[in-house]
Structures are given as structure tokens and as C-alpha cells.
Amino acid sequence: MRIIKDFSTGYHSRNGGGDSISTDGDLPVVDARPVPLPASELPRQTDSRDRRPAPTMVGAALVIIRALAALALAVTLFSTPGEFADVTLGESPADQQTTTAAVIFVGIVVLVFGLGEVFLAWRIFLGSNAARVIAMGLSSVSILVQAIDASTGTTSITLEAGLAGLATDILVLLALSSQRARIYAKRQRVPAVPPSLAPKRLPS
Template sequence: MYKAPNRDSRLDHAFFVLGGAAAVWLAFLLVGESFHLGWGQVWFSFVFWAFLAYLLLPRLHRILTTIYVPGYFIGRARTSDGLLGDPVNVALLGDEEQLHAIMRSARWTLADDVTFASSRRIISSTIFRRSYPEAPVSPLYLFDRQQDFAYQQEVDSNPGKRHHVRFWRCPDGWMLPGGHKVDWLAAGTYDRSVGFSLFTLQITHKIEQNTDVERDHIVRTVAEAESAVSVQVIKDFSTGYHTRNGGGDSISTDGDLPVVDARSVAVPSGQLPRRTDSRDRRPAPTIMGAALVVARAMAALGLAITLLTSSGEFADITFDDGSVDPQTTTAAVAFVATVVLIFGMGEVFLAWRIFLGSNGARVIAMGLSSVSILVQAIDATTGTTSITLEAGLAGLATDILVLLALSSQRSRVYAKRQRVPALPPSVANRRVAS
């Protein structure tokens, strides 16, 4: 188990904003290249849409929502972009294993985590209409972290239509507005189709407007499957004054919050309550950031090898005074190649530390990318260099992508997590009778 610090450093905020500004600059560069290539290039149009939908617009939304979206609990989850997401419409009491027990009894399926493999599978399943009962759900955030786990029920063997519900463990000692003590909060909605997000242009599931129908379906299936479950309802807990979720879908609710009590549900004797936490899982931005640093390292290593193997070709270089010194030139090229080689090897080590979750390595990688971006921006502004698809754009894009990935909230929280005891001794020693 881990917990994240309450505040981000000013340095993190600076990297975050710089990443957004650099992304805007890269978008202008891509638009400029489009005039040379022509928008008829399908691959380039796809690359520009992917950059706009999955990198630029989310970062701009995140910067703006940090300013104007309240940071306290208002009965709504948030998207990774900071937009208000689905309504929190179910509360629960009980240990994690008891929650898993009642959901399994009600014939709900535990959703896979979002990984490259599961993302690829859900894309192919949606396109070819193949069943994927464990299809992952997109991350939503509550208490500054994504859901700890999610359950779903596929409809008609079509991954584009499903019932699904996300679960978050409440912080120790936290209470709902009004003083109600609960252990878990959940947000359940029904996916009716696949479409484009109104706010980010991403491909996403579109949900049914009346979220109360899904809320009641979740509570009914659980209560019918487990006789030990009891349900109480907090009337008029919230209002429907926010009428769209993070994907732009209209939502409505009567504001009631059912509290599902699973504390009397029996689990196998000797089986300890689970303590999963989404912050324990290595997020995709961290993996992507580490991979991009490796790519940058491979480019440096390739350059070093090229210089070392071709140093003889520089022996005939003529200096400004007209002299030729092959030994000095070869030595200089070898020195530069050695420096580049050492830098590349250091980047490989840095990428490994980022992958393991080192915050120091993350900050160093962002710092290197920031310096590179600023230097290239100054050169481009003064006319020293021209950044095009053939010269410089790939390297600049790599630096910007590293900065965007490692300055993201998910990467930041994972790198700054702090280990705390998994379970209090009193809970760890408890056994729930079967």
C-alpha cells in the first residue's frame, strides 16, 4: 500500500505547464508540416489527430481544470484530464474481499487493468464485435487516485455495450458530507455505444443518460444474490446540476445514494481482507516515459557508434586557418563520441530507474527534456535552425512526449508514493468465519 503526498512541488507544476506549452508548439509545427505534406497524407492526419486528442487537449484541460474545478468531494469522479466524470452513486460498507464476494455472486466480472495488451484487445474486440467479458474500463479519479478496481457485465457478447462500476476505497477516517461513515464509494454507468469524446475527440464509450437505472441495477443484482446484504438509502444526497460527464455525455440523477452493507457477508475462513490500491500499479505514462528515454538513449548510442566507426572520415577536415591536423581531429571526434556514449548509457540507467518508480530519475529525465526543448525553441526563434520532419522534429517530439508522460498526474503519484503498512495488526489477525 502507498499513499501520495498531499502537495505537488513547484518544480512539478513548472514541468507540467512547460509540457503543455511545448505540446502547443509541437502542434503548430505539425500543422506547418501538413502544408508541405498535404492533408491527403492519411498517416499524417491520423498522427495529428492522435496527438491532438490524446496529448494536447487532455493537457490543456488538465491545466484549466486545476484552476476552476473544486478539489474537494462533490459527488463526482474526475477524468485523467481533470474534467468532471461520472456521478458517485453507490456507497458500500465492508472489507475488500467481501465486496469481491458479493460482486462475484451477482455474476459481475472483474475488469482487467488498463495495459497495452488489454487496450489492444478491447480495440480489436470492439472492431470485430468479439466478446471480451474482462474488458478494462478507463481510469476515473476520486481522492486524487484512479479506481482501485472495477466490475462489469457484458451485454449480448458486445464489448461496446456493458454495465460497469468502479470502486474506490475511502481514506481512513473520511466521512461523507452529513457525517455518514462508509468504506467504499462507487460510480456505475451503462455503456450504450462507442463514439468520440465531445471535449477531447478521443474514442470512448458513450453512457446512458439516466445513471439511476444503472445504480439500481447494481444494487438489485447484489441484494438478490446475497441475502446477508442490506441496503439503506441516503435521500437527496446530491443534485444533477452538472449535466455532462468527462466524455460530453448528458447525465441525470435523482441524487439518492444507496449504501450497500456487506459486513455480514461470509468469506472463506482464514482468508485475509485484500488491500489493493491503484497507486501500487505501474501506470502507462511511467512505462511510456521510460520507453521514450530508452529510445532517446538508443539514438545517442547509435550516434556514438557512428562517430567511432567513421572517425577516419573526419581526418581531412580543414580548420579556419587552412591547416589540417588528422590526429587532433580524430581525437576530438573520439572524445565527442565517448561523451555521447556515456550519456546514452546513463539514459538507459535513468530509464530503468524511472520504470522502477524513482522520483529523482523522473525529475532528472524531465529536466533534460526541458533543457533540450528550451534550447531548440531558442534556436528556432533566432533562426539558427529550422525544425522540420526531416531534421529535428523527431527528436523534439521525443523530448516533449517524455515531458508530457512523466509530468502527468498518474506518473507523478506513482513516483511520489510512500509505503505504509498494508493492514493494521488488529485487522491482519482477524479471520472472517465462513
């Protein structure tokens, strides 16, 4: 190892992967060429951006919570469709039958949405940028709809109704729009090379 003095100005910062940098300006140079390497082992590229950051895991967990809420609502709609029909249209049997079918249809839509959210959370956890953008888009639409409903007086956001979902959507936006989540989702992934395709080292 040799050291190049005053290679740069000393500073404290962070790199693109979020790791802390603290340097005095000197540059140590390590020559690893004399280190023996087995012929069957390839040099492995390392990148701090390949480590899954906390905002990505939190965002995926919040999307899972949103999915569980949708699945719970779907189960409720499937298990007691008649109760929703009674509350909506009174005692008319024909109207109750029509509304029961409508409630079941809504339950199917909610079930599909919940399963889609589970898949979306899994893709976010794996680092898919498209899934991250879709999740943020769904949260933005949900927040906008609730804001319009609250401003027009259609619904009121209370602790019992609406507040938990609104808070979840806001937290999803905060987590997945963070710099670390964005860098992780947009990083370039280097495919692994199987040993059979690895270049052979020539004897020295």
C-alpha cells in the same frame, strides 16, 4: 449488505487514481467480517494508484527511444571518427589526429548519456519521481537549447535534422507531467510484510 439511502448527492467524477465514479448517492455497506480467512494469509491493501498508468509507460518508452538515438550516435562516432576529422579540419594529419581523439571523447560522453537514459527510463517505469523530474528537466533544457539555436539562426529545425528529437522531448514532457504520471510517481508504497512477521490470528 445494507444500503444507506441518500448518503450523498449523485454525481459523475474521477478519484485520485483516475478511476471513474458514477453514483446515485446511496451508500451500500458490506459486512465482510463473517468471511473466513486462512491464518497464513494477510489482508492485502489495494490502491488504484499502484496500477502503472499509460502516461508513465509512454514516457519511459520515449526516454528509451532517446537513449537508443544517443547510443546509435555513439556507435557512429566510434566506428568512423576519421571521417568527422576529415570534414572538420581538412587534410592536416596532426589536426586530424587531434580531432579524431576529440570525436572519440565525444562518443564516450554520448555513450554514457545513452546508458544513463536507459537507467532513467527503467526508474521511470518503476515509478521513481526523481527519475521523472530529471527526465522532464533534460527535455526542457533540450527544447530550450533548440529554441535558442533556431531563433538565432545557428541551426534550422527540419524533418531530417532536429525535428524528431524535438518532438520526442515535447512528448516526454506531456507524458510525464500528466496528473496520472505524477500521482503514480508520488504515491506512498506500502512494503510487503513477510509471512514470518505476520500477526497471528487468535481463534474465535
